[in-house]
Amino acid sequence: MKLYDIVFSPTGGTKKVADYLTDALEGDVTTVDLSDSKQDFKAALLTKEDVAVISVPSYGGRVPTVAVERLGMVHGNGARAVLVCVYGNRAYEDTLVELEDTAKQAGFQVIAAVAAIAEHSIARQFAAGRPDAQDATQLSDFAKQIQHKLSAADTSEPAIPGNRPYKKAGGAGMVPKATKECTNCGVCAAECPVQAIDKKDPKKVDEKACISCMRCIAVCPQGARKINPVMLCAASLMLKKVCSERKECELFL
Known part of the structure:
Protein backbone atom coordinates (compact mmCIF):
# COMPACT_ATOMS: atom_id res chain seq x y z
CA MET A 1 0.00 0.00 0.00
CA LYS A 2 1.19 3.47 -0.89
CA LEU A 3 -0.04 6.62 0.83
CA TYR A 4 -0.65 9.64 -1.39
CA ASP A 5 -0.81 13.20 -0.09
CA ILE A 6 -2.82 14.98 -2.82
CA VAL A 7 -3.00 18.59 -1.71
CA PHE A 8 -3.81 22.10 -2.90
CA SER A 9 -2.33 24.44 -0.30
CA PRO A 10 -1.19 27.82 -1.63
CA THR A 11 -0.40 29.33 1.80
CA GLY A 12 0.43 26.16 3.76
CA GLY A 13 -2.53 25.89 6.14
CA THR A 14 -4.20 23.03 4.27
CA LYS A 15 -0.87 21.15 4.08
CA LYS A 16 -0.45 21.41 7.85
CA VAL A 17 -3.82 19.77 8.40
CA ALA A 18 -3.04 17.07 5.82
CA ASP A 19 0.30 16.32 7.47
CA TYR A 20 -1.33 15.53 10.83
CA LEU A 21 -3.34 12.83 9.06
CA THR A 22 -0.65 11.41 6.79
CA ASP A 23 1.90 11.32 9.62
CA ALA A 24 -0.43 9.09 11.64
CA LEU A 25 -1.36 6.76 8.78
CA GLU A 26 0.72 3.80 7.65
CA GLY A 27 2.70 3.88 4.42
CA ASP A 28 5.40 5.84 2.65
CA VAL A 29 4.04 9.18 1.50
CA THR A 30 4.06 10.36 -2.12
CA THR A 31 2.99 13.98 -2.54
CA VAL A 32 0.97 15.26 -5.48
CA ASP A 33 1.02 19.06 -5.23
CA LEU A 34 -2.09 20.37 -6.98
CA SER A 35 -0.83 23.95 -6.56
CA ASP A 36 2.22 23.24 -8.76
CA SER A 37 1.21 24.11 -12.31
CA LYS A 38 4.33 22.41 -13.64
CA GLN A 39 3.33 18.91 -12.44
CA ASP A 40 1.91 16.27 -14.78
CA PHE A 41 -1.19 15.28 -12.81
CA LYS A 42 -2.14 12.61 -15.36
CA ALA A 43 1.03 10.76 -14.33
CA ALA A 44 -0.44 10.08 -10.87
CA LEU A 45 -1.63 6.47 -11.23
CA LEU A 46 -2.97 4.89 -8.04
CA THR A 47 -4.20 1.33 -7.40
CA LYS A 48 -6.98 -0.23 -5.31
CA GLU A 49 -4.39 -1.01 -2.63
CA ASP A 50 -3.42 2.63 -2.20
CA VAL A 51 -4.79 5.32 0.10
CA ALA A 52 -5.00 9.03 -0.69
CA VAL A 53 -5.49 11.99 1.62
CA ILE A 54 -7.02 14.61 -0.69
CA SER A 55 -6.92 18.09 0.84
CA VAL A 56 -8.17 21.46 -0.40
CA PRO A 57 -9.02 24.85 1.08
CA SER A 58 -12.58 26.15 0.99
CA TYR A 59 -12.89 29.27 -1.17
CA GLY A 60 -16.29 30.83 -0.53
CA GLY A 61 -17.76 27.46 0.36
CA ARG A 62 -16.49 25.71 -2.79
CA VAL A 63 -13.43 23.78 -3.96
CA PRO A 64 -11.06 26.04 -5.94
CA THR A 65 -11.83 25.45 -9.62
CA VAL A 66 -8.20 24.78 -10.49
CA ALA A 67 -8.04 22.07 -7.79
CA VAL A 68 -11.14 20.41 -9.26
CA GLU A 69 -9.56 20.43 -12.71
CA ARG A 70 -6.23 19.02 -11.56
CA LEU A 71 -7.70 16.37 -9.28
CA GLY A 72 -9.82 15.30 -12.22
CA MET A 73 -6.62 14.42 -14.11
CA VAL A 74 -5.44 12.00 -11.40
CA HIS A 75 -6.21 8.31 -11.92
CA GLY A 76 -7.73 7.02 -8.67
CA ASN A 77 -8.32 3.48 -9.99
CA GLY A 78 -10.33 2.47 -6.92
CA ALA A 79 -7.88 3.81 -4.30
CA ARG A 80 -9.46 4.66 -0.96
CA ALA A 81 -9.64 8.36 -0.18
CA VAL A 82 -9.80 10.53 2.91
CA LEU A 83 -11.18 13.94 1.99
CA VAL A 84 -10.08 17.10 3.78
CA CYS A 85 -11.41 20.63 3.42
CA VAL A 86 -9.82 23.44 5.37
CA TYR A 87 -11.44 26.78 6.06
CA GLY A 88 -10.69 29.98 7.97
CA ASN A 89 -13.28 29.58 10.75
CA ARG A 90 -16.22 31.00 8.74
CA ALA A 91 -17.93 28.04 7.00
CA TYR A 92 -17.09 25.34 4.47
CA GLU A 93 -20.62 25.00 3.04
CA ASP A 94 -20.50 22.77 -0.08
CA THR A 95 -16.73 22.26 -0.25
CA LEU A 96 -16.67 18.70 1.09
CA VAL A 97 -19.54 17.43 -1.01
CA GLU A 98 -18.03 18.98 -4.15
CA LEU A 99 -14.70 17.37 -3.27
CA GLU A 100 -16.50 14.05 -2.78
CA ASP A 101 -18.04 14.23 -6.24
CA THR A 102 -14.74 15.25 -7.83
CA ALA A 103 -12.84 12.44 -6.10
CA LYS A 104 -15.38 9.83 -7.17
CA GLN A 105 -15.28 11.04 -10.76
CA ALA A 106 -11.48 10.61 -10.62
CA GLY A 107 -11.95 6.99 -9.53
CA PHE A 108 -11.52 7.15 -5.75
CA GLN A 109 -13.52 5.34 -3.06
CA VAL A 110 -14.31 7.82 -0.28
CA ILE A 111 -14.02 6.25 3.18
CA ALA A 112 -13.60 9.28 5.50
CA ALA A 113 -13.70 13.06 5.51
CA VAL A 114 -12.59 16.00 7.63
CA ALA A 115 -13.52 19.68 7.80
CA ALA A 116 -10.72 21.45 9.66
CA ILE A 117 -9.73 25.00 10.48
CA ALA A 118 -6.58 26.91 9.58
CA GLU A 119 -5.57 30.54 9.70
CA HIS A 120 -7.67 32.57 7.27
CA SER A 121 -5.55 33.17 4.18
CA ILE A 122 -6.76 36.76 3.66
CA ALA A 123 -7.83 38.13 7.06
CA ARG A 124 -5.11 36.36 8.99
CA GLN A 125 -6.26 37.46 12.44
CA PHE A 126 -9.07 34.91 12.18
CA ALA A 127 -8.15 31.38 13.28
CA ALA A 128 -4.60 32.62 13.92
CA GLY A 129 -2.36 29.76 15.00
CA ARG A 130 -4.72 27.08 13.71
CA PRO A 131 -4.33 24.19 13.34
CA ASP A 132 -3.12 24.23 16.94
CA ALA A 133 -2.17 21.52 19.46
CA GLN A 134 -5.81 20.71 20.16
CA ASP A 135 -6.45 20.26 16.44
CA ALA A 136 -3.32 18.15 16.08
CA THR A 137 -4.43 15.73 18.77
CA GLN A 138 -7.94 15.44 17.33
CA LEU A 139 -6.69 14.86 13.79
CA SER A 140 -4.04 12.34 14.84
CA ASP A 141 -6.60 10.40 16.87
CA PHE A 142 -9.00 10.41 13.92
CA ALA A 143 -6.24 9.10 11.65
CA LYS A 144 -5.96 6.09 13.97
CA GLN A 145 -9.68 5.45 13.52
CA ILE A 146 -9.22 5.69 9.77
CA GLN A 147 -6.31 3.24 9.94
CA HIS A 148 -8.51 0.79 11.86
CA LYS A 149 -11.18 1.10 9.14
CA LEU A 150 -8.56 0.48 6.46
CA SER A 151 -7.21 -2.57 8.30
CA ALA A 152 -10.73 -3.98 8.52
CA ALA A 153 -11.13 -3.52 4.74
CA ASP A 154 -14.20 -1.41 5.46
CA THR A 155 -14.99 0.71 2.40
CA SER A 156 -18.30 2.11 3.62
CA GLU A 157 -18.92 5.74 2.69
CA PRO A 158 -19.39 8.44 5.33
CA ALA A 159 -22.37 10.78 5.22
CA ILE A 160 -20.90 14.08 4.03
CA PRO A 161 -22.85 17.33 4.46
CA GLY A 162 -23.47 19.75 1.62
CA ASN A 163 -25.86 20.70 -1.13
CA ARG A 164 -26.31 19.55 -4.70
CA PRO A 165 -26.42 21.72 -6.74
CA TYR A 166 -23.58 23.50 -4.97
CA LYS A 167 -23.83 27.11 -3.88
CA LYS A 168 -23.01 29.63 -6.57
CA ALA A 169 -19.31 30.37 -6.81
CA GLY A 170 -18.21 33.79 -5.57
CA GLY A 171 -17.36 36.68 -7.85
CA ALA A 172 -14.07 38.50 -8.24
CA GLY A 173 -11.77 38.23 -5.26
CA MET A 174 -9.02 40.46 -3.96
CA VAL A 175 -5.96 40.58 -6.19
CA PRO A 176 -2.57 41.17 -4.50
Missing part, protein backbone atom coordinates in the same frame (compact mmCIF):
# COMPACT_ATOMS: atom_id res chain seq x y z
CA LYS A 177 -0.41 43.83 -6.11
CA ALA A 178 3.31 44.56 -5.99
CA THR A 179 4.49 47.43 -3.78
CA LYS A 180 7.51 49.68 -4.25
CA GLU A 181 9.58 47.14 -2.27
CA CYS A 182 9.28 44.67 -5.18
CA THR A 183 12.73 43.71 -6.56
CA ASN A 184 11.40 41.75 -9.57
CA CYS A 185 12.96 38.58 -8.19
CA GLY A 186 10.21 36.52 -9.84
CA VAL A 187 9.49 34.16 -6.93
CA CYS A 188 5.81 35.07 -6.94
CA ALA A 189 5.47 34.42 -10.68
CA ALA A 190 7.23 31.07 -10.41
CA GLU A 191 5.06 29.96 -7.48
CA CYS A 192 1.66 31.22 -8.66
CA PRO A 193 -0.63 28.16 -8.99
CA VAL A 194 -2.41 29.60 -12.03
CA GLN A 195 0.46 31.57 -13.61
CA ALA A 196 -1.43 34.85 -13.25
CA ILE A 197 1.76 36.86 -12.66
CA ASP A 198 3.95 37.95 -15.57
CA LYS A 199 7.33 36.22 -15.28
CA LYS A 200 9.12 39.06 -17.08
CA ASP A 201 7.38 41.79 -15.07
CA PRO A 202 5.93 40.53 -11.76
CA LYS A 203 4.17 43.86 -11.27
CA LYS A 204 1.74 42.78 -14.01
CA VAL A 205 -1.10 40.50 -12.90
CA ASP A 206 -3.85 38.88 -14.95
CA GLU A 207 -6.73 39.80 -12.65
CA LYS A 208 -9.12 37.44 -14.43
CA ALA A 209 -6.80 34.49 -13.92
CA CYS A 210 -5.95 35.32 -10.27
CA ILE A 211 -7.83 33.11 -7.77
CA SER A 212 -6.98 35.25 -4.70
CA CYS A 213 -5.15 32.34 -3.08
CA MET A 214 -2.56 34.70 -1.50
CA ARG A 215 0.37 32.44 -2.35
CA CYS A 216 2.30 35.34 -3.84
CA ILE A 217 2.05 37.19 -0.55
CA ALA A 218 3.13 34.09 1.39
CA VAL A 219 6.22 33.39 -0.73
CA CYS A 220 7.50 36.93 -1.42
CA PRO A 221 10.93 37.23 0.26
CA GLN A 222 10.59 41.03 0.42
CA GLY A 223 7.04 41.15 1.77
CA ALA A 224 6.34 43.24 -1.31
CA ARG A 225 2.88 42.05 -2.30
CA LYS A 226 -0.26 43.37 -0.63
CA ILE A 227 -3.99 43.51 -1.11
CA ASN A 228 -5.95 46.75 -1.08
CA PRO A 229 -6.10 47.83 2.61
CA VAL A 230 -9.59 49.30 2.24
CA MET A 231 -10.91 46.04 0.79
CA LEU A 232 -9.09 44.07 3.48
CA CYS A 233 -10.62 46.21 6.22
CA ALA A 234 -14.10 45.73 4.74
CA ALA A 235 -13.62 41.97 4.53
CA SER A 236 -12.34 41.83 8.11
CA LEU A 237 -15.37 43.70 9.41
CA MET A 238 -17.67 41.34 7.52
CA LEU A 239 -15.89 38.27 8.86
CA LYS A 240 -15.58 39.47 12.46
CA LYS A 241 -19.06 38.42 13.53
CA VAL A 242 -19.07 34.97 11.90
CA CYS A 243 -15.45 34.11 12.72
CA SER A 244 -15.27 35.28 16.34
CA GLU A 245 -16.32 31.97 17.93
CA ARG A 246 -13.89 29.06 17.71
CA LYS A 247 -15.08 26.24 15.45
CA GLU A 248 -13.86 22.69 15.89
CA CYS A 249 -12.88 20.03 13.36
CA GLU A 250 -15.75 17.96 11.99
CA LEU A 251 -14.98 14.30 11.37
CA PHE A 252 -16.87 11.88 9.14
CA LEU A 253 -16.26 8.12 9.21
Whole structure:
Protein backbone atom coordinates (compact mmCIF):
# COMPACT_ATOMS: atom_id res chain seq x y z
CA MET A 1 0.00 0.00 0.00
CA LYS A 2 1.19 3.47 -0.89
CA LEU A 3 -0.04 6.62 0.83
CA TYR A 4 -0.65 9.64 -1.39
CA ASP A 5 -0.81 13.20 -0.09
CA ILE A 6 -2.82 14.98 -2.82
CA VAL A 7 -3.00 18.59 -1.71
CA PHE A 8 -3.81 22.10 -2.90
CA SER A 9 -2.33 24.44 -0.30
CA PRO A 10 -1.19 27.82 -1.63
CA THR A 11 -0.40 29.33 1.80
CA GLY A 12 0.43 26.16 3.76
CA GLY A 13 -2.53 25.89 6.14
CA THR A 14 -4.20 23.03 4.27
CA LYS A 15 -0.87 21.15 4.08
CA LYS A 16 -0.45 21.41 7.85
CA VAL A 17 -3.82 19.77 8.40
CA ALA A 18 -3.04 17.07 5.82
CA ASP A 19 0.30 16.32 7.47
CA TYR A 20 -1.33 15.53 10.83
CA LEU A 21 -3.34 12.83 9.06
CA THR A 22 -0.65 11.41 6.79
CA ASP A 23 1.90 11.32 9.62
CA ALA A 24 -0.43 9.09 11.64
CA LEU A 25 -1.36 6.76 8.78
CA GLU A 26 0.72 3.80 7.65
CA GLY A 27 2.70 3.88 4.42
CA ASP A 28 5.40 5.84 2.65
CA VAL A 29 4.04 9.18 1.50
CA THR A 30 4.06 10.36 -2.12
CA THR A 31 2.99 13.98 -2.54
CA VAL A 32 0.97 15.26 -5.48
CA ASP A 33 1.02 19.06 -5.23
CA LEU A 34 -2.09 20.37 -6.98
CA SER A 35 -0.83 23.95 -6.56
CA ASP A 36 2.22 23.24 -8.76
CA SER A 37 1.21 24.11 -12.31
CA LYS A 38 4.33 22.41 -13.64
CA GLN A 39 3.33 18.91 -12.44
CA ASP A 40 1.91 16.27 -14.78
CA PHE A 41 -1.19 15.28 -12.81
CA LYS A 42 -2.14 12.61 -15.36
CA ALA A 43 1.03 10.76 -14.33
CA ALA A 44 -0.44 10.08 -10.87
CA LEU A 45 -1.63 6.47 -11.23
CA LEU A 46 -2.97 4.89 -8.04
CA THR A 47 -4.20 1.33 -7.40
CA LYS A 48 -6.98 -0.23 -5.31
CA GLU A 49 -4.39 -1.01 -2.63
CA ASP A 50 -3.42 2.63 -2.20
CA VAL A 51 -4.79 5.32 0.10
CA ALA A 52 -5.00 9.03 -0.69
CA VAL A 53 -5.49 11.99 1.62
CA ILE A 54 -7.02 14.61 -0.69
CA SER A 55 -6.92 18.09 0.84
CA VAL A 56 -8.17 21.46 -0.40
CA PRO A 57 -9.02 24.85 1.08
CA SER A 58 -12.58 26.15 0.99
CA TYR A 59 -12.89 29.27 -1.17
CA GLY A 60 -16.29 30.83 -0.53
CA GLY A 61 -17.76 27.46 0.36
CA ARG A 62 -16.49 25.71 -2.79
CA VAL A 63 -13.43 23.78 -3.96
CA PRO A 64 -11.06 26.04 -5.94
CA THR A 65 -11.83 25.45 -9.62
CA VAL A 66 -8.20 24.78 -10.49
CA ALA A 67 -8.04 22.07 -7.79
CA VAL A 68 -11.14 20.41 -9.26
CA GLU A 69 -9.56 20.43 -12.71
CA ARG A 70 -6.23 19.02 -11.56
CA LEU A 71 -7.70 16.37 -9.28
CA GLY A 72 -9.82 15.30 -12.22
CA MET A 73 -6.62 14.42 -14.11
CA VAL A 74 -5.44 12.00 -11.40
CA HIS A 75 -6.21 8.31 -11.92
CA GLY A 76 -7.73 7.02 -8.67
CA ASN A 77 -8.32 3.48 -9.99
CA GLY A 78 -10.33 2.47 -6.92
CA ALA A 79 -7.88 3.81 -4.30
CA ARG A 80 -9.46 4.66 -0.96
CA ALA A 81 -9.64 8.36 -0.18
CA VAL A 82 -9.80 10.53 2.91
CA LEU A 83 -11.18 13.94 1.99
CA VAL A 84 -10.08 17.10 3.78
CA CYS A 85 -11.41 20.63 3.42
CA VAL A 86 -9.82 23.44 5.37
CA TYR A 87 -11.44 26.78 6.06
CA GLY A 88 -10.69 29.98 7.97
CA ASN A 89 -13.28 29.58 10.75
CA ARG A 90 -16.22 31.00 8.74
CA ALA A 91 -17.93 28.04 7.00
CA TYR A 92 -17.09 25.34 4.47
CA GLU A 93 -20.62 25.00 3.04
CA ASP A 94 -20.50 22.77 -0.08
CA THR A 95 -16.73 22.26 -0.25
CA LEU A 96 -16.67 18.70 1.09
CA VAL A 97 -19.54 17.43 -1.01
CA GLU A 98 -18.03 18.98 -4.15
CA LEU A 99 -14.70 17.37 -3.27
CA GLU A 100 -16.50 14.05 -2.78
CA ASP A 101 -18.04 14.23 -6.24
CA THR A 102 -14.74 15.25 -7.83
CA ALA A 103 -12.84 12.44 -6.10
CA LYS A 104 -15.38 9.83 -7.17
CA GLN A 105 -15.28 11.04 -10.76
CA ALA A 106 -11.48 10.61 -10.62
CA GLY A 107 -11.95 6.99 -9.53
CA PHE A 108 -11.52 7.15 -5.75
CA GLN A 109 -13.52 5.34 -3.06
CA VAL A 110 -14.31 7.82 -0.28
CA ILE A 111 -14.02 6.25 3.18
CA ALA A 112 -13.60 9.28 5.50
CA ALA A 113 -13.70 13.06 5.51
CA VAL A 114 -12.59 16.00 7.63
CA ALA A 115 -13.52 19.68 7.80
CA ALA A 116 -10.72 21.45 9.66
CA ILE A 117 -9.73 25.00 10.48
CA ALA A 118 -6.58 26.91 9.58
CA GLU A 119 -5.57 30.54 9.70
CA HIS A 120 -7.67 32.57 7.27
CA SER A 121 -5.55 33.17 4.18
CA ILE A 122 -6.76 36.76 3.66
CA ALA A 123 -7.83 38.13 7.06
CA ARG A 124 -5.11 36.36 8.99
CA GLN A 125 -6.26 37.46 12.44
CA PHE A 126 -9.07 34.91 12.18
CA ALA A 127 -8.15 31.38 13.28
CA ALA A 128 -4.60 32.62 13.92
CA GLY A 129 -2.36 29.76 15.00
CA ARG A 130 -4.72 27.08 13.71
CA PRO A 131 -4.33 24.19 13.34
CA ASP A 132 -3.12 24.23 16.94
CA ALA A 133 -2.17 21.52 19.46
CA GLN A 134 -5.81 20.71 20.16
CA ASP A 135 -6.45 20.26 16.44
CA ALA A 136 -3.32 18.15 16.08
CA THR A 137 -4.43 15.73 18.77
CA GLN A 138 -7.94 15.44 17.33
CA LEU A 139 -6.69 14.86 13.79
CA SER A 140 -4.04 12.34 14.84
CA ASP A 141 -6.60 10.40 16.87
CA PHE A 142 -9.00 10.41 13.92
CA ALA A 143 -6.24 9.10 11.65
CA LYS A 144 -5.96 6.09 13.97
CA GLN A 145 -9.68 5.45 13.52
CA ILE A 146 -9.22 5.69 9.77
CA GLN A 147 -6.31 3.24 9.94
CA HIS A 148 -8.51 0.79 11.86
CA LYS A 149 -11.18 1.10 9.14
CA LEU A 150 -8.56 0.48 6.46
CA SER A 151 -7.21 -2.57 8.30
CA ALA A 152 -10.73 -3.98 8.52
CA ALA A 153 -11.13 -3.52 4.74
CA ASP A 154 -14.20 -1.41 5.46
CA THR A 155 -14.99 0.71 2.40
CA SER A 156 -18.30 2.11 3.62
CA GLU A 157 -18.92 5.74 2.69
CA PRO A 158 -19.39 8.44 5.33
CA ALA A 159 -22.37 10.78 5.22
CA ILE A 160 -20.90 14.08 4.03
CA PRO A 161 -22.85 17.33 4.46
CA GLY A 162 -23.47 19.75 1.62
CA ASN A 163 -25.86 20.70 -1.13
CA ARG A 164 -26.31 19.55 -4.70
CA PRO A 165 -26.42 21.72 -6.74
CA TYR A 166 -23.58 23.50 -4.97
CA LYS A 167 -23.83 27.11 -3.88
CA LYS A 168 -23.01 29.63 -6.57
CA ALA A 169 -19.31 30.37 -6.81
CA GLY A 170 -18.21 33.79 -5.57
CA GLY A 171 -17.36 36.68 -7.85
CA ALA A 172 -14.07 38.50 -8.24
CA GLY A 173 -11.77 38.23 -5.26
CA MET A 174 -9.02 40.46 -3.96
CA VAL A 175 -5.96 40.58 -6.19
CA PRO A 176 -2.57 41.17 -4.50
CA LYS A 177 -0.41 43.83 -6.11
CA ALA A 178 3.31 44.56 -5.99
CA THR A 179 4.49 47.43 -3.78
CA LYS A 180 7.51 49.68 -4.25
CA GLU A 181 9.58 47.14 -2.27
CA CYS A 182 9.28 44.67 -5.18
CA THR A 183 12.73 43.71 -6.56
CA ASN A 184 11.40 41.75 -9.57
CA CYS A 185 12.96 38.58 -8.19
CA GLY A 186 10.21 36.52 -9.84
CA VAL A 187 9.49 34.16 -6.93
CA CYS A 188 5.81 35.07 -6.94
CA ALA A 189 5.47 34.42 -10.68
CA ALA A 190 7.23 31.07 -10.41
CA GLU A 191 5.06 29.96 -7.48
CA CYS A 192 1.66 31.22 -8.66
CA PRO A 193 -0.63 28.16 -8.99
CA VAL A 194 -2.41 29.60 -12.03
CA GLN A 195 0.46 31.57 -13.61
CA ALA A 196 -1.43 34.85 -13.25
CA ILE A 197 1.76 36.86 -12.66
CA ASP A 198 3.95 37.95 -15.57
CA LYS A 199 7.33 36.22 -15.28
CA LYS A 200 9.12 39.06 -17.08
CA ASP A 201 7.38 41.79 -15.07
CA PRO A 202 5.93 40.53 -11.76
CA LYS A 203 4.17 43.86 -11.27
CA LYS A 204 1.74 42.78 -14.01
CA VAL A 205 -1.10 40.50 -12.90
CA ASP A 206 -3.85 38.88 -14.95
CA GLU A 207 -6.73 39.80 -12.65
CA LYS A 208 -9.12 37.44 -14.43
CA ALA A 209 -6.80 34.49 -13.92
CA CYS A 210 -5.95 35.32 -10.27
CA ILE A 211 -7.83 33.11 -7.77
CA SER A 212 -6.98 35.25 -4.70
CA CYS A 213 -5.15 32.34 -3.08
CA MET A 214 -2.56 34.70 -1.50
CA ARG A 215 0.37 32.44 -2.35
CA CYS A 216 2.30 35.34 -3.84
CA ILE A 217 2.05 37.19 -0.55
CA ALA A 218 3.13 34.09 1.39
CA VAL A 219 6.22 33.39 -0.73
CA CYS A 220 7.50 36.93 -1.42
CA PRO A 221 10.93 37.23 0.26
CA GLN A 222 10.59 41.03 0.42
CA GLY A 223 7.04 41.15 1.77
CA ALA A 224 6.34 43.24 -1.31
CA ARG A 225 2.88 42.05 -2.30
CA LYS A 226 -0.26 43.37 -0.63
CA ILE A 227 -3.99 43.51 -1.11
CA ASN A 228 -5.95 46.75 -1.08
CA PRO A 229 -6.10 47.83 2.61
CA VAL A 230 -9.59 49.30 2.24
CA MET A 231 -10.91 46.04 0.79
CA LEU A 232 -9.09 44.07 3.48
CA CYS A 233 -10.62 46.21 6.22
CA ALA A 234 -14.10 45.73 4.74
CA ALA A 235 -13.62 41.97 4.53
CA SER A 236 -12.34 41.83 8.11
CA LEU A 237 -15.37 43.70 9.41
CA MET A 238 -17.67 41.34 7.52
CA LEU A 239 -15.89 38.27 8.86
CA LYS A 240 -15.58 39.47 12.46
CA LYS A 241 -19.06 38.42 13.53
CA VAL A 242 -19.07 34.97 11.90
CA CYS A 243 -15.45 34.11 12.72
CA SER A 244 -15.27 35.28 16.34
CA GLU A 245 -16.32 31.97 17.93
CA ARG A 246 -13.89 29.06 17.71
CA LYS A 247 -15.08 26.24 15.45
CA GLU A 248 -13.86 22.69 15.89
CA CYS A 249 -12.88 20.03 13.36
CA GLU A 250 -15.75 17.96 11.99
CA LEU A 251 -14.98 14.30 11.37
CA PHE A 252 -16.87 11.88 9.14
CA LEU A 253 -16.26 8.12 9.21
